[in-house]
Amino acid sequence: MRDFSNDHSALALNTATLGHNLDGFGAGWSPEQVIDGCAARGYGGVVFWRREIGVNAIAIGERAKSAGLKVAGLCRSPFLVGPLAPKDKDAIRDDFRSSIDMAAGLTAPILTIVVGGVEPGTKGMRDSLKLVAERVADACEYAEKVGVRLALEPLHPVYGGDRSCLVTVRDAVDLCNAVNATNLGLAIDVYHVWWDTDLAAQLKRAGENLIYGFHLCDWLSETRDILLDRGMMGDGVADLRGIRHAVEEAGYNGVCEVEVFSKDNWWKRDPNEVLDVVVERFRAVC
Amino acid sequence: MRDFSNDHSALALNTATLGHNLDGFGAGWSPEQVIDGCAARGYGGVVFWRREIGVNAIAIGERAKSAGLKVAGLCRSPFLVGPLAPKDKDAIRDDFRSSIDMAAGLTAPILTIVVGGVEPGTKGMRDSLKLVAERVADACEYAEKVGVRLALEPLHPVYGGDRSCLVTVRDAVDLCNAVNATNLGLAIDVYHVWWDTDLAAQLKRAGENLIYGFHLCDWLSETRDILLDRGMMGDGVADLRGIRHAVEEAGYNGVCEVEVFSKDNWWKRDPNEVLDVVVERFRAVC
Numbered sequence: 001m002r003d004f005s006n007d008h009s010a011l012a013l014n015t016a017t018l019g020h021n022l023d024g025f026g027a028g029w030s031p032e033q034v035i036d037g038c039a040a041r042g043y044g045g046v047v048f049w050r051r052e053i054g055v056n057a058i059a060i061g062e063r064a065k066s067a068g069l070k071v072a073g074l075c076r077s078p079f080l081v082g083p084l085a086p087k088d089k090d091a092i093r094d095d096f097r098s099s100i101d102m103a104a105g106l107t108a109p110i111l112t113i114v115v116g117g118v119e120p121g122t123k124g125m126r127d128s129l130k131l132v133a134e135r136v137a138d139a140c141e142y143a144e145k146v147g148v149r150l151a152l153e154p155l156h157p158v159y160g161g162d163r164s165c166l167v168t169v170r171d172a173v174d175l176c177n178a179v180n181a182t183n184l185g186l187a188i189d190v191y192h193v194w195w196d197t198d199l200a201a202q203l204k205r206a207g208e209n210l211i212y213g214f215h216l217c218d219w220l221s222e223t224r225d226i227l228l229d230r231g232m233m234g235d236g237v238a239d240l241r242g243i244r245h246a247v248e249e250a251g252y253n254g255v256c257e258v259e260v261f262s263k264d265n266w267w268k269r270d271p272n273e274v275l276d277v278v279v280e281r282f283r284a285v286c
Numbered sequence: 287m288r289d290f291s292n293d294h295s296a297l298a299l300n301t302a303t304l305g306h307n308l309d310g311f312g313a314g315w316s317p318e319q320v321i322d323g324c325a326a327r328g329y330g331g332v333v334f335w336r337r338e339i340g341v342n343a344i345a346i347g348e349r350a351k352s353a354g355l356k357v358a359g360l361c362r363s364p365f366l367v368g369p370l371a372p373k374d375k376d377a378i379r380d381d382f383r384s385s386i387d388m389a390a391g392l393t394a395p396i397l398t399i400v401v402g403g404v405e406p407g408t409k410g411m412r413d414s415l416k417l418v419a420e421r422v423a424d425a426c427e428y429a430e431k432v433g434v435r436l437a438l439e440p441l442h443p444v445y446g447g448d449r450s451c452l453v454t455v456r457d458a459v460d461l462c463n464a465v466n467a468t469n470l471g472l473a474i475d476v477y478h479v480w481w482d483t484d485l486a487a488q489l490k491r492a493g494e495n496l497i498y499g500f501h502l503c504d505w506l507s508e509t510r511d512i513l514l515d516r517g518m519m520g521d522g523v524a525d526l527r528g529i530r531h532a533v534e535e536a537g538y539n540g541v542c543e544v545e546v547f548s549k550d551n552w553w554k555r556d557p558n559e560v561l562d563v564v565v566e567r568f569r570a571v572c
Contacts, residue, residue, distance in 0.1 A: 117523070
């Protein structure tokens with residue numbers, strides 16, 4: 001481990017950056033190992049995935065806190081609509097509530113919502129977005145009671161069919177305004193929004209009250225796998241400084257969460273190396 | 287071949303729908319076979335790719351006309367910027383002019399422009415879009431002299447890195463307005479724009495003067511290959527009727543060009559079957 005003497009407490013690690021051990025990717029570090037690795041390097045926070053947590057939410061949350069790390073968030077809600085959502089609306093609601101409960105147990109202030117793709121039997125985005133609004137509104141009430149905020153994450157339009165009918169910040173702000181709950185906002189991920197020349201204007205529309213999260217990685221010019229070939233910051237074509245500036249100009253002052261899905265590159269490396277490189281790149285190019 | 291007694295002269299075939307023989311895909315029909323197959327089924331037009339034409343532009347154009355088909359367009363310009371563009375700006379300009387000459391020889395009124403991705407050494411879209419504007423402005427002057435119009439095709443944001451820094455209709459209209467040439471407009475392809483809830487508003491902004499082309503296929507919910515797994519109309523999640531309505535509401539009254547890249551499905555079938563299915567689907571779901 002190298003020496004990073006300056007403060008980078010604005011940096012949070014999304015554990016997906018080290019690979020998802022349940023998929024057979026990554027070195028298989030436990031949540032405790034991730035916490036220790038991040039704390040030793042001065043990260044300010046960590047964001048977990050549900051499958052890593054199991055029934056240990058409270059213990060893992062306390063472990064992070066005692067190591068000096070915020071649990072900045074939890075990934076993620078079930079898909080709420082589309083071909084990959086749970087089998088019916090009751091199953092969706094129940095799993096959505098379970099994910100909110102887990103966030104509360106971890107003391108994660110934010111649960112990320114990935115809304116799911118185009119609802120079977122419909123065409124285009126509009127019908128699906130209406131269903132999403134209903135299901136999110138219901139969850140906002142539940143989450144309010146346990147002190148969790150919900151962050152809608154617009155995904156890149158390439159996922160529009162199966163994973164997210166919400167594909168622009170513009171639509172996410174519209175959705176927040178339509179639901180009009182005090183605990184509903186959005187998460188901005190450079191992978192999903194880097195191409196959008198309307199981004200700064202939409203972030204301004206969102207403002208500090210709606211921006212709950214900011215995720216970093218990079219878009220590789222020649223992306224080989226649309227799900228698992230994200231770049232480390234600096235290796236791609238996204239204007240990371242420009243996007244971070246626009247997010248902060250809009251009023252966001254939370255952590256910068258690094259989330260790099262990379263099965264053929266970063267997930268094959270020693271997690272210690274990856275954690276070091278994340279800090280270096282965060283300081284050099286973001 | 288089945289009987290299609292009603293008129294569908296609004297339908298044009300982009301030859302890519304039958305596979306590109308030079309890539310080893312498709313049945314290898316010659317331009318003459320494609321012309322005969324389309325004419326026999328009452329298609330109104332055909333759109334070729336440069337590599338199919340070689341030095342036979344004038345002869346192929348005349349052959350189409352005598353068969354009763356319009357040559358509705360030609361694909362396409364070289365990439366003008368980005369990692370896949372020709373080696374320098376002179377090479378880009380020369381190849382751009384060659385493609386314009388070929389369109390003129392074919393009597394194709396429109397040449398499609400795919401602008402290329404993010405220029406090496408830059409980040410984000412803006413610098414690349416400025417270079418595109420300069421190179422397109424130069425080509426517009428040349429094309430004016432030979433009676434060819436240029437259609438900027440915004441591609442899906444998934445191609446933003448390598449193939450097109452122009453990824454929204456909004457940016458394409460802005461680019462047309464910035465260049466301000468009487469022979470520059472845009473081509474709307476449902477594959478590239480289906481996800482955009484701002485589409486109808488942007489088409490209205492473009493209006494009949496700027497919409498030069500309309501391309502049909504479908505976005506499969508679970509797309510397996512981002513370049514060569516397009517769906518036949520009706521098999522995906524795009525709101526084809528809604529998009530066609532918005533395009534025509536904005537004033538477009540040209541052909542509907544079917545362009546299905548599909549290496550594992552449609553390109554493996556008999557071109558006669560594909561040509562029949564295109565007509566059926568065009569009538570049933572577009």
